[in-house]
Amino acid sequence: MSELKNDLLLRALRGESVERPPVWMMRQAGRYLPDYLKLKAKFDFFTRVQTPELATEITLQPIDQVGVDAAIIFSDILVIPQAMGVEVLMEEGKGPSLPKTIQTQADIDALVTEGAEESLKYVLDALTLTKKELNGRTPLIGFAGAPWTILCYMVEGKGSKTWDKAKQFAYTQPKLAHALLQKITDITIDYLRAQVKAGADTVQVFDSWAGSLSPEDFRTYAQPYLLQICNAVKDLAPVILFPKGTWYAIEELSKSGASGIGIDWTVSPQKARELTGNRITIQGNFDPAKLLAPIPQIKTWVKEMIDGFGTQRYIANLGHGITPNVPVDHAKAFVEAVKEYRRES
Secondary structure, three states: OOOOOOOHHHHHHOOOOOOOOOEOOOOOOOOOOHHHHHHHHHOOHHHHHHOHHHHHHHHHHHHHHOOOOOEEOOOOOOHHHHHOOOOOEEEOOOEEEOOOOOOOHHHHHOOOOOOHHHHOHHHHHHHHHHHHHHOOOOOEEEEEEOHHHHHHHHHHOEOOOOOHHHHHHHHHOHHHHHHHHHHHHHHHHHHHHHHHHHOOOEEEEEEOOHHHOOHHHHHHHOHHHHHHHHHHHOOOOOEEEEEOOOHHHHHHHOOOOOOEEEOOOOOOHHHHHHHHOOOOEEEEEEOHHHHHOOHHHHHHHHHHHHHHHOOOOEEEEEOOOOOOOOOHHHHHHHHHHHHOOOOOO
16 A cells, blocks of 8 residues: 555544645536546446446546545445445436335335445445555545435435425334335445445545434434444544534534534534534535636635634535536636635734
């Protein structure tokens, strides 16, 4: 294993002193990069995900072109339902669809939770290959979707703004919902452990749709499973939890043993620090839509953001994934602004 030349991200996650905050962007490998679009024109989505050489090439693009401090493996959260035996289709411009949704005990019983290392070997191979190609330039982040978010897709069958079917399933058949959440949790733990073994330096758990739940329901249907995953993986590698839209949960989650917590722009830096009591490294929370503003304005906003969080126990990032319409030089400006940051004394 080559020595890490840039270990800012890992130091920030361990709460060690850093000369400046590390910076990366969710969804940095992909849809806003012209070179990614060339590959997209040649290969369908799951071919890109399931071919280690392509996944590696895509993972490295933002390191080379945007200058971020960490690589995140190019993959998708819906590889877990696939590994469980559920068909997932990805239509360009339409997003994912799962033709057969989970509705009954029999559907849940039929799900496969064993053998994640075999069924998801292509992700593990991509991690190992990427690690080799990175050659110590930056840390490598692995990831998975959180159980609540995966349940949403498996019950709803497609994306949704409100997740009514998923919530109805949870509220009217809680026993089934918990059985499904537990199965997703079990395979996710195996998957993340395997990712660390394959070369991931840290892992992030994306609970993209956690914000659809009330604080009580989050505590019932999301938090216990996030904690299980965290407890099972945290001794192998630092864990970052990202339950989007749940500022109300960050105080409790800051005591979870996770190393980092991702927040979106609905919570101020000051409030996030107050709630987490500096127990955990905070990651976020720039609104990706702001990357469409003029470059000098982006740089001003980034400086204000870091002023708000402070430079220690902090990872500069977006509050959600970068959108396809962001010009590459604007993404670069975001990264440069973090790298140039000096607090006025």
